[in-house]
Amino acid sequence: MTQPVTRRLFNGTLLAACMIGKAGAQPVPPGATGEWTHAITLMGQPKYRSDFTHFDYADSSAPKGGLVRLGAQGGFDNFNIVVSGLKGDLEGGVQQIYDTLMTESSDESFSSYGLLAEAVRVAPDLGSVSYRLREGAKWHDGKPVTPEDVVWSFDVLKANSPFYAAYYQTVSKAEATGPREVTFTFTEKGNRELPQVIGQLRVLPKHWWEGKDAQGRQRSVTETSLEIPLGSGPYRLEKFEPGRTATYTRVADYWGKDLGVNAGRNNFGTVRYEYFRDGTVLVEALKGDLYDFRVENIARNWATAYDDFPAVKDGRLIKEAFPDKGMGIMQAFAFNTRKDKFKDPRVRRAFNLAMNYEEMNKALFYGLYKRINSYFFGSELASSGLPEGKEREILEGLKDKVPASVFTTPYTNPVNDGPDAVRANLREAVRLLREAGYELKGGQMVDKTGTPLTVEFLEFQNTFERVILPFSAQLKLIGIGATLRVIDQAQYQNRMRNFDFDITTTNWGESLSPGNEQREYWGSAAADNPGSRNIVGIKDPAIDALIEKVIFAPDREGVIAATRALDRVLLAHDFVVPQWASDRQRTLRWNRFSHPPVLPLYANSGFPTTWWYDEALAAKTGAPR
Numbered sequence: 001m002t003q004p005v006t007r008r009l010f011n012g013t014l015l016a017a018c019m020i021g022k023a024g025a026q027p028v029p030p031g032a033t034g035e036w037t038h039a040i041t042l043m044g045q046p047k048y049r050s051d052f053t054h055f056d057y058a059d060s061s062a063p064k065g066g067l068v069r070l071g072a073q074g075g076f077d078n079f080n081i082v083v084s085g086l087k088g089d090l091e092g093g094v095q096q097i098y099d100t101l102m103t104e105s106s107d108e109s110f111s112s113y114g115l116l117a118e119a120v121r122v123a124p125d126l127g128s129v130s131y132r133l134r135e136g137a138k139w140h141d142g143k144p145v146t147p148e149d150v151v152w153s154f155d156v157l158k159a160n161s162p163f164y165a166a167y168y169q170t171v172s173k174a175e176a177t178g179p180r181e182v183t184f185t186f187t188e189k190g191n192r193e194l195p196q197v198i199g200q201l202r203v204l205p206k207h208w209w210e211g212k213d214a215q216g217r218q219r220s221v222t223e224t225s226l227e228i229p230l231g232s233g234p235y236r237l238e239k240f241e242p243g244r245t246a247t248y249t250r251v252a253d254y255w256g257k258d259l260g261v262n263a264g265r266n267n268f269g270t271v272r273y274e275y276f277r278d279g280t281v282l283v284e285a286l287k288g289d290l291y292d293f294r295v296e297n298i299a300r301n302w303a304t305a306y307d308d309f310p311a312v313k314d315g316r317l318i319k320e321a322f323p324d325k326g327m328g329i330m331q332a333f334a335f336n337t338r339k340d341k342f343k344d345p346r347v348r349r350a351f352n353l354a355m356n357y358e359e360m361n362k363a364l365f366y367g368l369y370k371r372i373n374s375y376f377f378g379s380e381l382a383s384s385g386l387p388e389g390k391e392r393e394i395l396e397g398l399k400d401k402v403p404a405s406v407f408t409t410p411y412t413n414p415v416n417d418g419p420d421a422v423r424a425n426l427r428e429a430v431r432l433l434r435e436a437g438y439e440l441k442g443g444q445m446v447d448k449t450g451t452p453l454t455v456e457f458l459e460f461q462n463t464f465e466r467v468i469l470p471f472s473a474q475l476k477l478i479g480i481g482a483t484l485r486v487i488d489q490a491q492y493q494n495r496m497r498n499f500d501f502d503i504t505t506t507n508w509g510e511s512l513s514p515g516n517e518q519r520e521y522w523g524s525a526a527a528d529n530p531g532s533r534n535i536v537g538i539k540d541p542a543i544d545a546l547i548e549k550v551i552f553a554p555d556r557e558g559v560i561a562a563t564r565a566l567d568r569v570l571l572a573h574d575f576v577v578p579q580w581a582s583d584r585q586r587t588l589r590w591n592r593f594s595h596p597p598v599l600p601l602y603a604n605s606g607f608p609t610t611w612w613y614d615e616a617l618a619a620k621t622g623a624p625r
Contacts, residue, residue, distance in 0.1 A: 032122040032192070036132065040102075040120055040199070042110040042192055042513065043556065048260070057107055058264030058610045059596040064250065065269035066613020067624050068593070071282050071291035072275045073461065074489040075243030078224040081202065082160050089490055091246050093273045095202065097140075097231025101131050101150070102199030103261050106600030109512045112196050113261050116145055116203055116232070122195045126186070129195035133180040138255045139205050139232045147176035152206040154184070154198075156221050162531035166520040170194065190552055193515035205230045234266035246273045264596070267612040279463045286588060287311070292624060293589045293607055298463060299365035302586050311590075316621045318591050321584040322605040328376035331507035332576035333457070333471075338499055338527075338537040341453060344436040348574040350429035354474045355577055356416040360467055369580035371413050375567045376510050377581055383564040383571070385410050390561035394549055395568070401542035403572040411571040413578060429478050445479030454481040458501040460492035497531045505579070506535055512602075513559055518547045522570065536575045543569055592618040 032040075038050040054060040076091035081098070084090035102112040102120065114120065117131035137145040154174040157164040170187045171194065177183040184198045208230040209221045219225070228237045234257065235248040248271045256262050274291045276282045283301055286294050287309055296302045302319075311317035333351070335342040342348060357371055374382035387395050387406065395406055416422045430440060438445045438453060445453040455475075457468045465484060472482035487495070495501055508521055517533075520526050522543050526534040546569060549562035585604040593607070594614040600606045618624075 032124055032126055032195075034121060034124050036119040036121045038119060039111055039113045040122060040195055041108070041112070042196070046111045046113070047105060047108050048111075048113065052260045054260055054263035055105060055107065055265075055600075057596055057598045057600040057606060059612075060263040062264050062267045062596070062610075062612045063615075064267050064612070066592075066615075066618070067270045067272065068268045068293070068608050068611075068613065069272045069274055069291040069624055070608070071285060071294060072273050073277075073279060073282055075275050076246070077226065077242060079227065079229050079237065080221065080223070080225045082156055082204070082221050083224060084161075089493070091240070091273065093246055093248055093271065094229065094237060096235050096248065096271070097229065097233045097237060098202040098204065099137070099145075099231075099233045099256065100200050100202055102196070104200075106603040106606065109602065112199050115256065115259070115261055116150075117199070120195065120199065125189045126192060126194070127189040128183055128185045129198055130177060130181055130183040131199070132178070133182070134256075135180065136255050137232065139208070139230055140236050140251060141208075141230060143205075143207060145203060145232055146206075147178070147180065147182045149206045150174065150182045150201070150203050151176060152209075153204040154201060156204070156209075157201070160222055162529045163520060163533065166523075166526050166529065166532060167197065167516060169519075169525075170516070171198065191516070193513075193551065197516055203232065205232070234262065235271060238270075244275050248272070265609050267610075268608060269613070271608065279461055287317075289590060289622075289625065292592065294587065296586045296588060299368040300466075302368065303366040306588065312588075316591050318589050319587075320589070320605075321586045322599070324378070324583050324585045324604055325602055327512070327602070328374070328379035328381055328510040329507055329581055330372060330375040330377060330510070330576065331505070331579045331581055332372065333503050333579065334506050334535050334576045335503055336499060336501050336535075336537060337575065339502065341447075341455075342502075345574045346432040346436040347438075347453075348577075350432045350436075350478070351475070351480075352574065352577045353414045353425040353429040353432070354478055354480075355414075355471050356422060356474055357413070357580070358416045360470065361580065364466060365580065369582055372578040372581050373411065373413055373571075375508065375570050376514075376563060377578075378583060379510065379512060381510070381512070381514070381560060381563040381567065383411070383568040387565065387568060390557060391564045391568075394546070394562055394565045398542045398545055401540075401545070402569050406568050406572050411568065426474075426478055433478065440479045443479055444481070452481060453479070454483070455502045457482065457484045458492065458495065458504045459484065459486050460489045462486050464505055496535065499530075499535070499537065504535070508533070513556075514563055515551050518550055518566070522566075523547055538570075538573075538575060540569075540573070590624070591621045592624065 039046040072092065074089060076089045078090050079094045081090065081095060099116045101115065101117045103115040105111050105113060116133055116137050118134040119132045121130040133145060139145060151174045158168045170191065172185050172187045174182060174184050186194055209219050212218055213227050226242060234251055234254050236251055238247045238249045240246040250266065250269050276285050283305055285291060306312050306319060312319060335348055337343055361367055361369055376382045395402060414425045416425055433445055438447055468484045475482045520533045522534060522538045524539040524544050526532040527537045527539045546562060546566040550559060550566055553559040553562050587605055592614060593611045595606065595611045
């Protein structure tokens with residue numbers, strides 16, 4: 001259960017602007033009995049009882065206050081999350097001002113606990129879910145959070161966001177069914193993920209959006225806005241400079257500060273987002289102590305940019321890598337298969353054969369990465385070898401609809417570990433292109449009409465120039481002309497929303513148990529929806545069927561088998577050229593912060609949520625500006 005990745009760089013890394021719950025199709029959850037419960041889980045029982053005081057990875061006695069500054073790339077012109085990804089560039093920190101119905105535990109894989117909702121009730125047939133709101137839940141203006149707010153939020157998000165329209169497509173309605181109760185009715189039964197999907201709904205203030213601004217203008221939830229919005233969460237937006245900085249302050253009388261799900265979290269008094277032009281500037285801004293914490297996703301920087309820096313040598317700037325658990329990932333060069341030149345899988349495979357990853361990893365990545373070979377890379381859901389047991393049984397049921405190779409040939413990326421291998425792979429690429437109807441003439445690969453095969457790599461950051469240029473040189477050896485276009489983020493989002501690209505870099509984050517979001521990632525119904533996450537344009541009946549197998553699998557064994565089968569078929573079509581990933585989150589931070597002895601199992605460092613400003617460390621390092 002994963003929301004789409006937003007292509008903005010915060011602290012130098014691609015972040016998922018997502019709901020991080022780990023849900024999926026499991027045995028009927030304990031909450032699916034028609035009884036009210038404080039939590040729902042899709043694997044066993046919830047770890048924490050109804051009277052728990054704090055998560056194990058949060059220190060309930062953590063000091064409050066202090067400033068943390070987070071770096072972001074690009075700019076912003078919007079605080080309205082309803083139209084984020086559709087119009088304008090959303091200020092990413094604004095989502096923290098809103099509470100959700102439920103919140104996830106970061107040391108469990110499949111459990112959600114009440115936040116705005118004090119209790120949840122799942123129908124035994126999984127045909128509906130109800131939430132009972134806490135009596136004290138309120139907006140920052142003191143007005144209560146009501147069932148009407150929840151219903152209105154659901155309706156406007158589903159009506160105005162392509163992602164939510166797809167994500168909630170099997171939720172037929174939301175309605176107030178009591179003074180503090182909201183019920184969501186589903187069009188299908190047996191989908192064990194939907195109750196937790198709905199629980200992650202960010203609730204918006206209906207009365208505020210239906211009111212007027214300080215100038216007497218009627219607000220519109222379908223338009224971008226730079227008016228400071230009303231929230232209900234632990235922080236409020238205090239001030240901002242458009243496109244440059246946004247400052248959030250901790251709400252002293254936050255209604256939910258004493259809840260077990262919040263104790264020891266949201267400790268900073270002020271959270272400030274600082275925006276910088278590009279990745280190079282972000283690195284220098286960190287060195288200049290203009291922000292506090294960076295996730296370093298560029299191997300060259302990690303290997304060479306910091307070790308000689310005086311602040312690193314004297315311990316004021318800390319380099320630390322944290323285990324990256326709990327999520328799989330596919331990061332790749334993605335083809336736009338809506339275009340005729342990319343419809344043939346042999347053409348797409350030729351691109352993979354031409355990319356010399358081994359040389360890239362040696363020369364550019366300092367050996368810090370592993371080549372991705374699965375859409376669920378890094379998790380137990382990744383396929384490997386040949387299908388066996390339940391997985392093979394699922395694929396046998398679709399034998400006439402999936403590539404024959406899924407039964408005979410394990411997926412592998414080409415290996416270019418020496419000159420002979422490079423030449424052999426280039427020859428194989430040329431052979432596949434000829435099979436697909438192309439011919440090499442005068443150093444150009446041309447189709448039957450004599451039109452050269454050319455491609456444009458579309459990016460919004462220049463970071464990928466150093467990998468795309470050598471890749472383009474390899475493509476030129478087999479007659480493919482490749483160019484790189486780097487545009488600003490707003491233009492990039494517009495072009496991606498309208499699928500106006502040849503090849504781009506993107507990634508899909510995957511939870512430990514995928515579900516409904518797979519329809520949005522790979523499903524035929526999403527392929528032509530502007531702004532959908534089916535960037536590649538996949539329309540395949542077997543993949544559609546496998547997605548449903550994942551969503552409606554009867555148990556954990558079934559989820560794993562169906563997901564591996566889905567993975568195997570996606571790989572067999574060569575929809576993407578897989579890139580690279582690491583099993584470590586590489587970070588740098590100015591030494592002003594401390595954290596609990598136990599870090600969250602599935603949230604890497606947990607920064608900044610469970611960390612706090614340490615006055616003693618700050619006295620040695622110097623206070624942030």
